[in-house]
Amino acid sequence: MAEETGVTVADAGLADRAAALVDKLVADGVASRLAARDATLWGPDAEAEASVRLSWTSLHQTSRPLIGEIEALRTELQGEGVDRVVLAGMGGSSLAPEVITSTEDGVALTVLDTTDPGQVADALAGDLQRTVLVVSSKSGGTVETDSHRRIFAKAFAEAGVDAASRIVVVTDPGSPLAELAEREGYRKVFLADPEVGGRYSALTAFGLVPAGLAGADVARLLDQAALLAADLSTDSAGNPALRLAAALGAAHEAGAEKVVLADTGSGITGFGDWAEQLIAESTGKQGTGLLPVVVDGPAAAGFADAGPDATPVAIGPANAAATISVTGTLGAQILLWEYATAIVGRLLGIDPFDQPDVEAAKKAARSLLDSPDPATGASSPSTVDGHVEVHGTVGASGDGTLADVLTEFLDTVPDNGYLAVQAYLDRLDDASAALLRAELAKRTGHQVTFGWGPRFLHSTGQYHKGGHQNGVFLQLTGAAVDDLEVPDRPYTLGTLQLAQALGDGQVLADHGRPVLRLHLTDRAAGLAELVRAVQQVRQG
Template identity: 50%
Template sequence: MTSVVTAGGVSVTVRGSAVEEGETVLDRLVGDGAPRSLAAGTTTLWGPDAAPLAARRLGWLGLPESARPLARRLAGRAGAARGAGLDRVVLIAVGGPAAAAEVIARSAGAPLTVLDSTDPQRAAAVLAEAPARTLVVVADKAGDSLEVDALRRVAERALWEAGVGDPAARFVVVTDPGTPLEALAADSGYEVEHTDPETGDRFAALDASALVPAALAGVDVTRLLDEAAALLPALAQPYDNPPLVLGAALASSALAGRDKVVLADQGSGLPGLGSWVEQLLSGALGKDGRGVLPVALDDVDDPGFELTPGMRRIVLGSRPDEPGAGREAGASVAGPLGAQFLMWEYAAAIAARVLGVNPFDAPNTAESADSALALLRPEEGAAPTVIVRPPLLAFGAVQVHGPDDLLDGAKELPDVLDALLDAAPDDGYLAVLAYLDRHGDAPVAALRARLASRARRIRRNAVPVTFGWAPQALHGAGQFHKGGPQTGVFLQLTGDTEAELPVPGRPYSLRELQLAQAFGDLRVLRSRGRPAVRLHLTDRAAGIRQLLDALPE
């Protein structure tokens, strides 16, 4: 059985058992008037407790039209920057805006460098490249992000030391009106662009925090808004409404026990879209012990795309039908990027209503940030708390830190990895969080596919494996890890580096901040009873080779 819904340039195709499951939820949503209510910005859709926050978080519905003056202004600003020789744009941001800006730029083939990591090795490499041509965009809606503040300070120092003159002409700050970051920008003489204060980070793909860096990198963001605007008339419709169908499919999957949604690209032409969707769904739906865990794959042929009882497959792009409705159970989505941004945001809001969660809050994300702050002690002006414990096991360049009971009997590195896979319950998953350099240490990302393949060989059931570069991942998947179902097992990767990069005006370096974020998150996970192991690489390159050798293809 196959159902295809098309409108506004996007299409959603639902196949197999997902059709009947989704129709039951869809009928209930239509009967409740949810499509029209959401399109109208009704704040009570997620219950009375969520209404006050929803009243300040529905601005994303109007961005396809309200952001147009900004888009026109940015076209001239981008030309002026290039005319001044500033043709290299570096975005300092985390969470949804960073992921959205990156997929916008990659899809358009525009050169945008995203610095969303506190890894000192990565920051040093980014800031050392062509400082005379660099324009830095600092995007932080709330204006109080620990990572963004540290990276901004380091970037300012790097530009001063590079001898390019006053950094004021090289910084653009993007934030909500009235934030501490706006006040700092005014004192420093930095240009400021305001974001929509009624749009949160998670739903800000078409807001200034993503549009400004993309436009300065040379993207025609008006086209994105046109693509999204074409979908607006469908949002209030009970039928012929692709985002509504997608939201119903997501929610019905979770209600039926398939709370792992595997996202795989198949010719979408939108590189990185899966990563943005991953942070959106994890953060919007993963709370109160419920949610949907997205598993982003590069391709439908990657390990982990096989159909299992606990997962739903969604293809980004088009895919020819395969014989057998059971094998093809799932969905595919296609359409231009601007419309897809709006579609997925709407679908996440609809799914949250069905699951009974507030899509706009992040009750557990702050826990890890608070735990990291407690280790850094910035208000005291003292040196950070250093956690020094001998490793439980050591294999060459890989040190193993974890609980004795989980790793009991492990003699070699493959035993450690097998113990993690064995610890996942039948309905569970393994999350790999790499506090490393996602460019310089990129080969370590192959761990996801190798662990997924290993799970198939040593267990009767497959174990979904996610991979995220931290601390960026904490702002999306991190919410699900702590607030979603208690079925996760966690593997942290940290590593030594010669780079240190002191943070000006703070009593810690980027390396200390990165380790505090890793330790802080680990403490929160373990306090919730989540099995977690940290592998520390005393030599990154050698340690990565050891890990991959322990999991041969």
């Protein structure tokens, strides 16, 4: 029997306001209009963009032909001894395949959504004779993904493997990547529906092709979404998308602009990381929005002890600490959250389909890469403590210890603000950095997010510039022991990674936000010193 999908609101006051919003959404016919792709739902300013971004509402039907194509290619590859799938993609091109494959037992997918040379080198160290590279980019010009493609093409050739036969492309029709794939004769090109934005693309070729080639049951995923689709398009008080959107909207009205996501036994692995992009990039603009805070579980700091600025949301069975609980299978939850997020956009008065502030960080990084020495954008450290160099606009003024620097910096977090930890490191070898989120949340009493760079630039990066301007930003960068050249490009991966950190830091500083960058001259030793310094910070 399929798991029932539903939304529960535990707080009585919030539930009352949410119910009133549901009634208004039902009266306005929002659910049925959304299913019918009514681009007027978000006002005249959003209409042009919305008119070409609503095909995701029917993907549970329109993506069906992909299943046979994916299975045929997988069978071909396996017949050639190719059973290792590496995905080069960012944001909407990587987050959905990762949660889909992680949720299924025995399905392995190597995801490259990084410019860290160590992490890319680890992927290259796998058996290239057994490897197919899926290059996935909606625009066809994503710099990280293009770098991965160049590096793997060279590695295939050096290993005696015909690169063209081992590269599969997922992109929009007419993109530069589609044209390149045709010129190079790549193994197969899957053209996705161009009227679906990246963060709503989980059930398009962007989500299904990498996951299906790795062995995930993508037909079942579409079945799960299809089972709920009729309910989501119905104008009724029982519609779970209306209930979820109204609950989030009511919470935002009450001052809770942060949404703390914890898995409570849903059976889905990593759902919060996918939902994070959907929520942050869709709603974080024009000085408003919902900031998702992904935590390890309901016992994590910031969930049970969430303040008035945050709403604890359980992904899975109801939890005593959760204000809102959302249950359902993976396919159902994907479609539910997409509907709910689009509807929240209407409640907040913004366009949930654009991302007006994402380009700023990309432009700043490109400017640094175009300079004779991209590292010139880096300031000299104001102080060095052990294996940690201190750089920044706030918190880097003195000659104190690292703990002193952090204390001064963390004092800049405003009441009901948040701290964003941005780690431009290897999310596999430097995974211990993620432990900083909970420790900093305990120490400061504020909500703390954690993102791997540059991955978060395609996700929460929009909210950081366009959402509520109460964030404070801690960047972590690290020395690259063995850098990687990007073939036919004048920069290395390490140079690109640093340029992305510096570029984004400059844009945040230009927005008047406090930024502190800690550079680890030795990653392992520096992380250990950083953890010790955080533990010395007084608890708020």
